[in-house]
Amino acid sequence: MTTVERARELHGELVELRRALHREPELGLHLPRTQEKVLAALDGLPLEISTGRSLSSVTAVLRGTGGPGGAVLLRGDMDALPVQETSGAEYTSRIDGRMHACGHDLHTAGLVGAARLLCDRREQLKGDVVFMFQPGEEGFNGAGAMIEEGVLEAAGKPLDAAYAIHVAANLLPHGLLVSRPGTVLSACDELCVTVRGRGGHGSAPHLAQDPVPAVCEMVTALQTYTTRAFDAFDPVIVTVGRLSAGTQSNVIPDTATFEATVRSYSEANQARLRTGLPTLIRGIAQAHGLEVEVDFRTVYPVTVNTPDETGFALEAARELFGPDQVMVAPRPSSGSEDFSLVLQQVPGAMVMLGAIAPGGDPRTAPMNHAPSATFDDRVLTRQTALLADLATRRLADTAA
């Protein structure tokens, strides 16, 4: 039986697991119900299982019996988002204000599928596989916490490679597997600014110190700065997603605040932004005689695929599903990932997978994180087969 055929056999139970996860989404680093479901799904398999101390992660190690070899890590993230689901799916979220809007329910179920498949074929496996079930990808640095707790040393030997698949609700046609060597996802930082002035009557601004015009100038200056100071072919994006000041039209407030997400595509630009943005903001505040607090927080580094591992993963995908089912992306995508932290230490690749329903229009379908986003279950077979195949083949290489 081929890997894809075996993955297809597992499909029914994986869909069930995925839908159970979807109905009961959990947020952040603590996902007790999700962890329970994963542990139940892995129960009885010949795995060495450990759970996280500071987060509800699950690390499972499979010792291959097909001969000596290295170790490969496969990762699936498990957390949901604070989004009110409107997808209308029959397995829609039962928890108000929470939704698996980024498809991590599929990642979890697909990784369970790979574990099931590889346990069945343990005697063909030349080395060990580490299954990394990770909470807290959505801004909680769950990968960092798992690395701290030793996931990269779980096999007791150095990892030769690490792979992850991320599903996409739009942009890609159903089932298409896409990746690229080098930078594949942006770095992410957060900028939080509070400008402090002195409140007063709206009719007499000269007797107060108005923080509002200064904040407006800052928001505009951020856009000018990023387009003037950075190469257009190594771009920077700053989006101010929250801005607030004041209570009514004739009152000058004491303070005004805003928060921005900052995305960049190279380590050099991320480092430059770390000093450049606070300097710009402080300069404007100073020009207006206002005090300012600037908090620049690094969220995730840029995600960089190892060229060899990317080529290897895409070649495996071509052999499994056909050459027309695989594409090399012409440029990186604008999301960010804490799998970047794994790839800083282990060679590997992240692959995107089109999970739009067959026949859907990738250009108009709601995107990941949207309340109406839908992800098609049928891609579970591809996730399971590709992850299992990557581990098997890569370990065979390490043994050769």
Ligand SMILES: [Zn+2]
């Ligand atoms: Zn995601």
